Structure formats: structure tokens, C-alpha cells
Amino acid sequence: MKHFIRNMMGLKIINLVFLLIAGLTVESAISGPLSYEYELVYFYSHSCKHCQIFTPILVEYAENNQLNIAGFLLGGITSNRSIAYVPGSLEADQEIMEKFFNNGIGVGVPALFLINKRTLHTYPISQGALTYQELDIRVKNLRSQIMRPISLQQRNGNGI
Numbered sequence: 707m708k709h710f711i712r713n714m715m716g717l718k719i720i721n722l723v724f725l726l727i728a729g730l731t732v733e734s735a736i737s738g739p740l741s742y743e744y745e746l747v748y749f750y751s752h753s754c755k756h757c758q759i760f761t762p763i764l765v766e767y768a769e770n771n772q773l774n775i776a777g778f779l780l781g782g783i784t785s786n787r788s789i790a791y792v793p794g795s796l797e798a799d800q801e802i803m804e805k806f807f808n809n810g811i812g813v814g815v816p817a818l819f820l821i822n823k824r825t826l827h828t829y830p831i832s833q834g835a836l837t838y839q840e841l842d843i844r845v846k847n848l849r850s851q852i853m854r855p856i857s858l859q860q861r862n863g864n865g866i
């Protein structure tokens with residue numbers, strides 16, 4: 707097993723070197739894994755004016771960064787497509803609400819989280835509308851915390 711882990715780490719370093727030689731920055735080289743392991747989870751409502759402003763920004767951001775959005779509507783799904791909408795949205799049920807809003811976070815929309823698709827660990831990104839730039843900064847800051855070496859996370863008591 708140790709041999710396998712060493713080989714995988716070596717391959718990651720080699721891949722990073724090739725990406726850097728190809729002219730990519732370190733930041734762009736490590737941004738790929740976020741979209742493979744993580745997904746955005748978005749809670750919104752059709753009657754929320756802040757959601758109407760933020761939803762198109764979020765959809766554009768997700769498309770530009772190859773991130774999937776799992777959309778959950780509070781207050782029911784409508785067939786009115788003139789309202790800002792995340793394709794494939796579902797109505798939020800009690801189990802979903804408890805998963806995301808049970809850690810002292812009050813239920814409010816718009817609310818955005820990042821979830822690890824493998825472990826189902828969630829990270830709050832925002833509650834309230836953001837500009838594209840604000841969203842980008844928050845996701846980059848969160849990504850840098852998530853991608854820190856495990857030894858740093860353990861030294862800081864899981865560090866995130």
C-alpha cells in the first residue's frame with residue numbers, strides 16, 4: 707500500500723510539472739480536482755429577490771469552473787421559466803434541510819455550500835447573494851483550505 711501511495715504522489719508531482727511546463731499556473735493546475743470531488747449545493751426560492759439576482763451569477767460561475775450545482779428549492783417548484791432557475795432542481799425535504807442547516811446555520815436563501823461527493827462533508831460558502839468576484843474569492847479560499855496537506859489540517863485540529 708505504501709508503494710502505491712508513493713507512486714500516486716509521484717504521478718501527481720509529474721503531472722503538476724507537465725502542467726507548469728505547458729504554461730499553466732499552479733492555481734489552475736490544482737483547480738481540476740475540485741470539480742471531480744466536489745459539487746455546489748444551492749438553496750433558493752423563486753420568491754426571493756436576492757436569489758433572482760444570485761442564481762444567474764452562480765450558474766455562470768459553475769459553467770466557467772466545470773462545477774455541478776445541486777439545486778434545492780424552498781417553497782416549491784414552479785413551471786415559470788422566466789424566473790431564475792437551476793436546471794434539475796428539486797424541492798428541499800426535511801432530511802436535506804437538516805443535513806445543511808443543522809450546525810447553527812439559520813435557514814435563509816440564497817445559501818450555497820460545497821459538498822465532497824465521496825465523504826458528503828459540507829462546507830458553507832455563503833448565505834446571501836454574492837457578486838461573481840466575491841463568489842470566486844470565497845471558493846478559491848475554501849479550495850486552498852480543503853487542498854492543504856493533511857499534516858497541516860491535523861496539526862490545526864482539522865484546520866478547516
